[in-house]
Amino acid sequence: MEKQVMCSLTRVGNVLCGASIFIRRCIFRVLRVGPIPNHIAFIMDGNRRWDKKQKPLHAGTTHDAGTTHDAGFWALLVMMLYCYELGVKYVTAYAFSIDNFKRKPEEVQALMDSMLRNFDLLKMVVELFAVRVHFGGNLGLLSDELRVLAMELMKVTAGYSNLGLTICVAYTSRDEIVHAIEECCEQKCVREIDDNDRVIKLIDLERNMYMAVTPDPEIIIQTGGENRLSNFLLWQSGGSHLCTVLALWPEIGLWNLVLAILNFQKHKPYFEMKKKEKQV
Numbered sequence: 001m002e003k004q005v006m007c008s009l010t011r012v013g014n015v016l017c018g019a020s021i022f023i024r025r026c027i028f029r030v031l032r033v034g035p036i037p038n039h040i041a042f043i044m045d046g047n048r049r050w051d052k053k054q055k056p057l058h059a060g061t062t063h064d065a066g067t068t069h070d071a072g073f074w075a076l077l078v079m080m081l082y083c084y085e086l087g088v089k090y091v092t093a094y095a096f097s098i099d100n101f102k103r104k105p106e107e108v109q110a111l112m113d114s115m116l117r118n119f120d121l122l123k124m125v126v127e128l129f130a131v132r133v134h135f136g137g138n139l140g141l142l143s144d145e146l147r148v149l150a151m152e153l154m155k156v157t158a159g160y161s162n163l164g165l166t167i168c169v170a171y172t173s174r175d176e177i178v179h180a181i182e183e184c185c186e187q188k189c190v191r192e193i194d195d196n197d198r199v200i201k202l203i204d205l206e207r208n209m210y211m212a213v214t215p216d217p218e219i220i221i222q223t224g225g226e227n228r229l230s231n232f233l234l235w236q237s238g239g240s241h242l243c244t245v246l247a248l249w250p251e252i253g254l255w256n257l258v259l260a261i262l263n264f265q266k267h268k269p270y271f272e273m274k275k276k277e278k279q280v
């Protein structure tokens with residue numbers, strides 16, 4: 001009897017799962033009638049608030065505070081796969097700001113541990129979907145272990161072209177700009193070039209940004225109800241559509257993405273006009 005109930009439940013589960021995939025594909029097909037953004041960036045705010053919200057649910061159990069960011073990591077994988085399915089070519093996620101190093105040491109450690117713990121899963125998923133991974137930021141600030149893993153993953157996935165995933169770690173925009181200027185100065189001064197070439201041009205700076213591997217994002221989605229760029233992609237976001245989502249990052253779902261894209265599609269003609277004005 002128990003076996004029969006289990007079998008029926010599994011069948012119902014499979015049907016529901018199949019139905020949700022079908023519905024998602026239909027929604028994406030409708031969305032594709034309009035322009036699909038080439039690059040979506042996420043500011044993943046609200047992980048700690050989400051964890052606090054879970055605490056009463058876990059009262060009396062052995063809920064591990066070190067796992068705060070695991071749910072956030074899984075939400076990132078789900079968003080990346082939705083974007084992949086939709087045909088978005090680049091996804092960027094703000095995983096760790098240089099300012100976050102000022103948090104309590106145990107908090108910083110918990111976040112780093114979460115990244116290390118989830119690295120194998122990340123590697124498996126990006127290899128399965130042929131996703132090229134780039135870590136953008138001052139990687140010298142990371143632990144040796146995390147830096148080596150990050151470099152290896154970039155090397156292993158360098159040839160993939162289905163989607164470009166940039167994970168910003170030890171990143172702030174100001175640091176990125178300073179880094180680009182320093183690199184330009186070094187390249188211009190060290191090399192023996194004639195005086196005309198010594199001038200730093202826009203293209204030189206952009207070539208030396210951590211984000212040089214991606215085009216500028218068309219949409220920046222920030223969760224947790226925040227309305228600030230948090231020192232993220234300040235150079236690249238001049239023409240981006242900003243979208244604030246009330247959901248905390250681990251709660252972000254399909255509808256948040258769909259609404260952000262619909263909003264982008266509604267405003268796209270205005271952005272296009274502004275872009276053309278700049279080019280003239």
Ligand SMILES: CC(C)=CCC/C(C)=C/CC/C(C)=C/COP(=O)(O)OP(=O)(O)O
Binds near residue numbers: 114
């Ligand atoms: C392997 C890999 C790429 C993992 C990524 C893990 C992940 C989701 C990192 C986000 C970290 C972070 C500082 C989020 C901001 O929320 P917050 O902590 O500031 O929370 P709050 O807004 O509630 O204060």
